[in-house]
Amino acid sequence: MMKEITQFEKHVVEIWRRPRQRHMHLRVRPDGALRITCHRRVAKSEIFAFLRESEGFIQKSLTALSRQSERFPPKTFVSGESFLYLGQRLxxxxxxxxxxxxQVRAHNDSLEMVAPLTSKPAERQVAWNxxxxxxxxxxxxxxxxxxxxRMKLYPASVSxxxxxxxxxxxxxxxxxxxNWKLLAAPPDVIDYVIVHELAHLAQMNHSPKFWAIVERHYPAYGAAKSWLKANEPEIRVQFQKVP
Ligand SMILES: [Zn+2]
Known part of the structure; x- marks a missing residue:
């Protein structure tokens, strides 16, 4: 797979070429970049024509993204900001x-950071991470x-x-x-992701057989999936690099 970066009007566009991709796909990434996936022989002019045709979709997606960043403003690691930690907003x-x-410590009802007056937000974020x-x-x-x-499925390694x-x-x-960022999620949601990945040791796919294994060990997986989906924007912002 090859990745190319180009500019289209005011947008940064990533082009991913895949040998077997039949139709061009466009997605707007959470950081506002556009990503095209297409067959390896598609001409750039065709990609640009596709982007021009998609202008409405692009604008709508970008507006939704900026609304989200108003709801979850970027962190600067000062008192009063709250962070998701094991599913609690502390x-x-x-x-x-x-x-x-x-130094960082987590209490039951707050997160505590002892930091020098001269520290920069980016340094406090490094310590937090x-x-x-x-x-x-x-x-x-x-x-x-x-x-x-419990599942009798043992990974070769865990990182x-x-x-x-x-x-x-x-x-x-x-x-x-x-992903360590998963620590923002409640313990039972973390368990779901672990069950999901362990189930892949038996089934390297998302077939009904795979989901049957997940369900046997984690019946409420639907709720965990929804939690992740609903809270992803907030978690993403929480770990966005501060300038
Ligand atoms: Zn999976």
């Missing part, structure tokens, strides 16, 4: 300190072990990463990847 409390180290990654590793490892035992678009994945070699 207020952040910054404690200014002369210590050069930034590190905290989230560490907690994610601990919590996910325990949940994967529990469900692997915790910061994928941009997926909550988890499972390779054909049985390697499980889980």
């Amino acid at each position: 207020p952040l409390e910054i404690i200014w300190s002369w210590s050069p180290r930034i 590190k905290f989230m990654q560490k907690r994610a590793r601990e919590i996910f490892a325990e949940r994967v072990a529990t469900f692997a035992e 915790v990463r910061g994928q941009r678009t997926r909550w988890g994945s499972c390779s054909s070699e049985g390697r499980l990847n889980l």
